[in-house]
Amino acid sequence: MKPGCSPLLLSGHLLLLCLTAICVLAAAADDVWPAGQRPGCPAKCGDIDIPFPFGLGEQCAFHNGFNLNCTTVDGATKLIWGNIEVTRVSVPDGKAWMVTGISWQCYFPSTRTVDYDKVWLDLTNTDFWISEVDNAITVIGCKALAYMTSSTYVIGCSSTCTDGVSLNNNTCDGARGCCQADVPKGVQYYEGYFNELYNTTEIWKDSPCNYMAVMEKEAFSFKTSYVNSTVFNDTYKGKVPVVLNWRIQPQTCEIAQTNMSSYACISRDSECVNTTGGNMLGYRCNCSHGYEGNPYIMNGCQDIDECANANPCGLEICQNTPGNFSCSCRPGYYETNGVCVPKTSHFQSMPIVGASIGFVVLVIFVACACLIRERTTLENMKQNYFRQHGGVILFNEMRSKEGNTFKIFREEELKQATDNFSEKNVLGHGGHGTVYKGLLKGNAVEVAVKKCKTIDDQHKKEFGKEMVILAQINHRNIVKLLGCCLEVEVPMLVYEFVPNGTLFHLIHGNHGQCVSLATRLGIAIESADALAYLHSSASIPILHGDVKTPNILLDGNHSAKVSDFGASILAPTDESQFVTLVQGTCGYLDPEYMQTCYLTDKSDVYSFGVVLVELLTGKIPFNLDAPEKEKSLAMMFMSAMKENRLADILDDQIKGEDNVEIIEEIAELAKVCLDMCGDNRPSMKEVTEKLDGLMKVMRHPWAQQNPEEMEGLLSEPMDNSTIGSAEFFSIEKKAINAMQSGR
Structure with a gap:
């Protein structure tokens, strides 16, 4: 010890150093911990849990898009996002339950007029979109045609009360005062609309109002009283639940993981999951398999003790392990070939060993038989689809025509050509299906493969005949149909690939290129000539049904x-x-x-x-x-x-x-x-x-x-x-x- 340094002074210095270290660690922790772990951030609003990345105030939320408010409305405590009430948030599911309004159209006998109120929901420029799985477009009324409109879709349905068809509770089929339609993927904005030709002036005494709402499927159960009164609106008090999907950031996992300072999946034993909501690219976080909790906070994912409740090992001993569990034999038993058997003498165990070997052989035999049966079933299913779609008629017709280039493709060929229908090969989405770019093996020909969404039973029977007609279409201004695939439930069409974009892109692509009137008129003539050919010159008239600039392709000469x-x-x-x-x-x-x-x-x-x-x-x-x-x-x-x-x-x-x-x-x-x-x-x-x-x-x-x-x-x-x-x-x-x- 140096002269003049008393033990009391040394103790004071050590205490000061310790306090300083504690303060530094606390400050550092405050910088790196997410807002959900910071002191003073409420975990509830009334009875509603507020899991991080959501929070009350900007200091408690992951970013401003997850900022919530807890307020009192009419004496009730409510959780609010923007101006929308939130009733529940789920981190594992990546969903949020909110409340939106009901669009209505009613006849008022006092004024003899039809009035309506259109409800809209705008989630644009947020990380939320309407769940296409959990919601449906619901229309109620005896004479109602209503639909939701977004930036890319107009979708709805027609609800009537058919004479002689009685209304039933829990039955919503379009002819009994109620109909439902699916919600498309990735919708962030919609408005409710009623067709003015479908109103209540003729039937107002029996059905004074029509209603339309985008709402959670599980929250709706049709009642006959909804049609002849205002019970539907009164039951929900003008507000219905809607389920929204959300992402944590608008980046894919691959991009987000390149910048760990802003990467949201910070818990150990967590994983990144890409979102797939139409054009809503992004990611969210989940706890890894065998773990549960909140992946957005430090150590938020905790191991699930699989052995704590029902024993997954049956009569054997269950041992919990990180993210999993293991089974071991109870006393008096030992493991052989993955099976616990009683400990016996060598001679006593011989029959057991023999039986075990026989059992293993039997299992292998059954597995092989099942595999062969599955392959046979799959092949029979493909042949059945081929026959359903008129493949035999089409094949014989094509073979009888010399020089015909129309081809019937195998499903495996088109999977290889499109890299198993990879998202990176998507050329566009339409009302009838999705189009993929493909490269045929062998002759290396670029094609466009269209996977149709649905086909009704009538056209399943007529499909082969229709393909014979379409295969004969030969017009310089119509994309050539090269073939089809019939061994799938919904047939796929294979077209020639036109590489230079669409008329929509030429007009609206902001490319700065001047498009003269002569060029525009030339494109219009060629397009009109192609449609006139389909209407008048094809062996059977063909209606296009979706004429628009995105469906008019252009080659290098603007043809x-x-x-x-x-x-x-x-x-x-x-x-x-x-x-x-x-x-x-x-x-x-x-x-x-x-x-x-x-x-x-x-x-x-x-x-x-x-x-x-x-x-x-x-x-x-x-x-x-x-x-x-x-x-x-x-x-x-x-x-x-x-x-x-x-x-x-x-x-x-x-x-x-x-x-x-x-x-x-x-x-x-x-x-x-x-x-x-x-x-x-x-x-x-x-x-x-x-x-x-x-x-x-x-x-x-x-x-x-x-x-x-x-x-x-x-x-x-x-x-x-x-x-x-x-x-x-x-x-x-x-x-x-x-x-x-x-x-």
């Missing part, structure tokens, strides 16, 4: 190829198969189809009219963010035409072109195509002829001065290929010379 033409033939077309489910693409739907649910060739004409308006204006067909009168492009266009304001909505890229008369003619054609009555619309053949004539006028502008020459030009055959710059220069020079010479 159009209409795709998805085979999808509509899978949809019911018989009047006896009238469907109550209405779904399609917002902005392109024929209003007459929305009312009747019956598809015609004039439905395609209406959708093509929207495509023409899209080409003229450069605007998307349906914009939820726009004012009420500008949400629908078709409605905005018809209003502009009526008020002579066409120039106000034209695309800036074609405003400066010296083709005002041509643009006005195209607009007039689009106006006729968008007529509310299908009988007043032209056929696709008439549309093609009109556009063809306008292109001829553009190619020969000098002929407008000479009617006789114009008549001769219109009688010339038209080549719908895109005009090159050299050809345009030649035409313009010829026009100038003709006009100078007084023609």
Whole structure:
């Protein structure tokens, strides 16, 4: 000890060092611990648990998107997220139960008017979306057609009270005062809508109100009193439960794990799980198998003691291990070949050993027999699907035609071509199915493989005959159908691959490329010609059913190829198969189809009219963010035409072109195509002829001065290929010379 250092002073220094170390460790812990472990963060709001990453206040939540408020409303304690009430949160399931409103449409006899209230839910720019598994679109009423609209979907159903069909509790089938439809994946925004043609003015005494709600399936049980009174709204007090999925961050596990400072799965024995909610890419955390608790907090995942409750080892001794358990033989027994047997003499054990070996051999034999039986069953199932879909008819028909390139593919071929239908090979999602890019083995041909969602029993029988018709379609502006796969429950279609994107991307892709009126008109002509061929020139008329710019593909020369033409033939077309489910693409739907649910060739004409308006204006067909009168492009266009304001909505890229008369003619054609009555619309053949004539006028502008020459030009055959710059220069020079010479 140094002179002058007393024991008391040394003790004081040591105490100071210890206190300093404790403070440093506490501060460091406060920096790295998640908010759920910090002192002062409540774990409950009333009777509702608040598990981390959720918390009351920004200091207690993982981030602001999980920030909750605990407040008192009408004397009751409630948990609030934004302005929505939360009733339950589950970390293991990655779900949150919240409360949303009910859309209604009621007839008021005092004023003799129908009024309605549309409810909306907006989860945009959050980490929450509506669970497609736990919720359903529910519609109640004796004359109700209601649907939810999102940025990409219009889905709903029609509910009626059929004469002679009695209403039953717990029965919701569309004909008994109630119907339900599935919720699509990844929906973050919706509004409830009622079709005005389906109201309560005719039946208000028996059914005064119609209701529509997106709500939890398990929370709904239909009662007959819901139809003839306001009991449904009163029962739920105007609010229904809805289940939301959530993710912790909008990153995949692979990306999140590259930055451990912000990685949320911090508990030991936790794992990362990618979310799969449509376009809601992200991840959340789970405790590993054999553990339970909260993976978002330090040491939050605790080992499950499997031996504590029911003994999983039966009569043997259960020993708990981290994340698992093990079994050992009880006293007086020993293990042989994984089985506990009594301890006996050598000679006594011989029969037991022999029996054990025989038992093992028997197990192996049974396992092999089961495997062979499963393979046989699978092969029989594939053959059964092949026969159901008319594969024998199709095979014989294709074999009888020499030089036919149509092929019947095996399921294994298409799995290899698409890397087992990997998400990275998805080209797009449509109303009828998902399209994958594939590369066929051997000849290395790129193809597009379409997996359809459903097929009804009638078309299962007719599918082979329909494929014979589709295989014969040969048009330069229609994507070629190369073959199909029939050994699966829902057949798959194989098309040629068109590599240069869609017309939608060309118009709205923000690529800065100027698209001339001539190019747009050329694409319109080729698309119209393809639809006219399907309607009029195919051996049996084919309705497209989903005409839109994403279904018009373009090659390197901006030549159009209409795709998805085979999808509509899978949809019911018989009047006896009238469907109550209405779904399609917002902005392109024929209003007459929305009312009747019956598809015609004039439905395609209406959708093509929207495509023409899209080409003229450069605007998307349906914009939820726009004012009420500008949400629908078709409605905005018809209003502009009526008020002579066409120039106000034209695309800036074609405003400066010296083709005002041509643009006005195209607009007039689009106006006729968008007529509310299908009988007043032209056929696709008439549309093609009109556009063809306008292109001829553009190619020969000098002929407008000479009617006789114009008549001769219109009688010339038209080549719908895109005009090159050299050809345009030649035409313009010829026009100038003709006009100078007084023609």
